[in-house]
Amino acid sequence: MIAEPTRVLVVDLNNFARYPTVAVGYLAALLRQAGIGVEVFSPLRFGVPGVAREPRETRARGLLRRLNYELEARPGPVATLARAARVRAPGESRRRARLLDRFERALDAGYDAVLVSTYLMYHPLCVAIGARCRDRGVPLLLGGSYFSQEEVGAAWLDVPGLVGLVGGEVEPHLADLVRAAAGGEDLARFPGVSTPGGGRGPACPPLRDLDRLPFPDYSDFPWDSYPDRIVPMITGRGCGWGACTFCSDVTSTVGRTFRSRSPGNVIEELAHQARRHDAELFTFVDLKLNSDLSVWEALLGRFQGAVPGGQWIGAVHVGARQPNGLGRRELEAARAAGMVRITTGLESGSQRVLDLMRKGADLGESGRFLRDASAAGLSVRVTMIHGFPGERAEDVVASALLLERHRRHIERVSLNRCQLTIGPPLLSRLRALPDGPSDVVDLRVDPRAAQASHRYLPADDPEYRRATRRLLDAVSAINRRPISPSARRFEGVM
Ligand code: B12
Ligand code: SF4
Structure with a gap:
């Protein structure tokens, strides 16, 4: 019997509403090059934009900037309350529910592993995604630009369903890592990877020969949704x-x-x-x-x-x-x-x-x-x-x-x-x-x-x-x- 090729879902939680994400482009290109099937879950495709960057300046925005300064300079109960109010921005919980709903539906397609690339502000979302992966028995790999800091990575190992937290330039062994995750192996032998059980692979040195990488593959991004x-x-x-x-x-x-x-x-x-x-x-x-x-x-x-x-x-x-x-x-x-x-x-x-x-x-x-x-x-x-x-x-x-x-x-x-x-x-x-x-x-x-x-x-x-x-x-x-x-x-x- 011929083994089915590995298939993974890559979730982009760097989601920026103006152009694709470089990390996800590299992951997709490298995995495809190794014969692994890849689909990309881009929240923007479902109308969920990332954090807005530098919107047009108005008098109201100038005032808001002042207010933010006052709040941030003064940690305390009033500032905490005001910040909480800002976090619960209108529409936020609806967008989150839509995203999780779409993610669950995407999982129906049956993947051997889910790979999430994330900014640190999305910890609660990663917990929700992880819980859904755990419930379906799909191994979850988390990675992102900040996990190379050991102290930070250690604080993320509680995400449900997680089999490996990736904090390094893992390009040379990415395909092996993903196949091992899909096969249920212990990932602590891989450089730059920490596991929830407390395992930690060797340090992952900076990648030297960048010309050897394939060009990032941005074909999965919702091009029609960008301005x-x-x-x-x-x-x-x-x-x-x-x-x-x-x-x-x-x-x-x-x-x-x-x-x-x-x-x-x-x-x-x-x-x-x-x-x-x-x-x-x-x-x-x-x-x-x-x-x-x-x-x-x-x-x-x-x-x-x-x-x-x-x-x-x-x-x-x-x-x-x-x-x-x-x-x-x-x-x-x-x-x-x-x-x-x-x-x-x-x-x-x-x-x-x-x-x-x-x-x-x-x-x-x-x-x-x-x-x-x-x-x-x-x-x-x-x-x-x-x-x-x-x-x-x-x-x-x-x-x-x-x-x-x-x-x-x-x-x-x-x-x-x-x-x-x-x-x-x-x-x-x-x-x-x-x-x-x-x-x-x-x-x-x-x-x-x-x-x-x-x-x-x-x-x-x-x-x-x-x-x-x-x-x-x-x-x-x-x-x-x-x-x-x-x-x-x-x-x-x-
Ligand atoms: C370009 C960039 C942006 C762009 C584009 C973002 C995008 N969506 O592509 C813009 C300008 C929009 C932006 C915005 C912001 N950014 Co920015 N950005 C960067 C920057 C300069 C480069 C990112 C990049 O392309 N790197 C190149 C890729 C190849 O590297 P990488 O992402 O680390 O991925 C590699 C590995 O980490 C690994 N990997 C990554 N994910 C995964 C997942 C798995 C499963 C695996 C196996 C491996 C893996 O593989 C890749 C190849 O080695 C980084 C700084 C940096 N040095 O990385 C900051 C950085 C990522 N941004 C940061 C921040 C804070 C922001 C903002 C929140 C700033 C703000 N307040 O507005 C916003 C939020 C945007 C959003 N939508 O959420 C922080 C992230 C910190 C954090 N909290 O996670 C960084 C690290 C800067 C910093 N030092 O503070 N950003
Ligand atoms: S170290 Fe480099 S990237 Fe960082 S602020 Fe200084 S000049 Fe900019």
Whole structure:
């Protein structure tokens, strides 16, 4: 008798309503390459969108941002209640019920294993999915970008039906892992895998030869549900700078250490995906697209050859170290190559705070970049951090001033309260501090979410609060401006 080929269902809980998920594209391609049958369960197909990113700015949104700041700066019963009210957003429980109902129906098709790729905020959903897998006797594998942190992974091992939690770049042995899961074997021998029984495979080293991977397969995504056909691309893993003390991107599963694909392999994929999906819009999800200058230069010189008339966006790090690939001429070349929007982590207008962050940035160089990128016709988006330990009222004023001064050069600002996350040195250092005077108090670590709630004492200073209001005003003033027509198709994407 010939054995039936293994069939699996891959569930995408990174679900983003604008383009497919890179991880799921890789999983599907690798499994199919190994002869395993794959179906992808994308919640968007059933009208369940992911978290909305940067919707259009309105006066009400500006006010909401203020309110959020007030709440987040003050952990306590009122803030907890208000946050709970936000979590129970209208329609949320209906969408969840629909998703679980569809998932149950999907299980009727009979799979040998279910693979879920998830963000940490979906723990309750994973528990519900797991319970359904357990009831049907289908083994569940969970993976995602944050499970490489041991403390975080350990807090997820209670998901029902789970046979293995995956926190590594498991591409080389993915097919064996899935077959072993389907066959009911113990998975603790596989690198990067933990099991509910307390087993733990050896460490899973970062993947070196990225050119050997197949191109991600996005054919299962609900292309008709996206407002535009945008294809995600990743040219390398990790960040060429990699030193910022707050950055959980470089402690996430694939972020650890920088590795790049070759320019030729990247250009080949661009042409392939454009053909395959009849697409001309690309978003590069690299943490720092100018990490490997040979790849960055290949995009400037060869993107249009691969995708004639195409457009693209990406994030760069404006480091003080030269060359950073972001001179006036290169920015003009990027625009000519179809780049329409560029994102960078500006983080602070205070050089002192940037140095505390180990951002590797110089305010003079950042200002020059903002002017040149905008003059080149690029829509500039920046991210900023508020409440970084050590930040004082004058630093917040400096951030507001930086935005005010560059109002004409910046089109969107994403301002974030400093997050303390498991992985980066910032939180590890705070946790290692002996009890005693510190600016950061009421530290409560939630390993399941990889976050630590906290209170930043200087934020109670009236001067600091005044400075924060000025910063929020500067953010709102920029975000209310209409986006450049050339970048409009990417609004809200990054
Ligand atoms: C691109 C990106 C986005 C994009 C696209 C997301 C998408 N749906 O594709 C956008 C900009 C929309 C986005 C949004 C958000 N993101 Co995001 N994002 C990233 C980023 C930079 C790259 C992701 C990526 O494509 N990586 C490449 C792939 C190949 O790696 P991977 O996902 O880790 O998958 C590999 C392995 O983990 C493994 N794997 C993954 N899943 C599974 C499952 C199984 C079963 C197996 C066997 C293996 C496996 O296989 C893959 C190949 O090795 C990561 C940072 C990072 N370094 O990964 C953050 C990151 C994933 N995002 C993060 C966050 C917090 C968010 C937001 C919540 C931010 C916000 N507040 O708005 C939103 C939420 C979006 C949503 N819908 O839920 C966090 C996740 C933390 C967490 N809580 O889980 C990360 C790690 C950043 C960080 N350091 O904080 N994001
Ligand atoms: S430059 Fe960006 S991606 Fe790189 S370490 Fe700093 S914050 Fe993280």
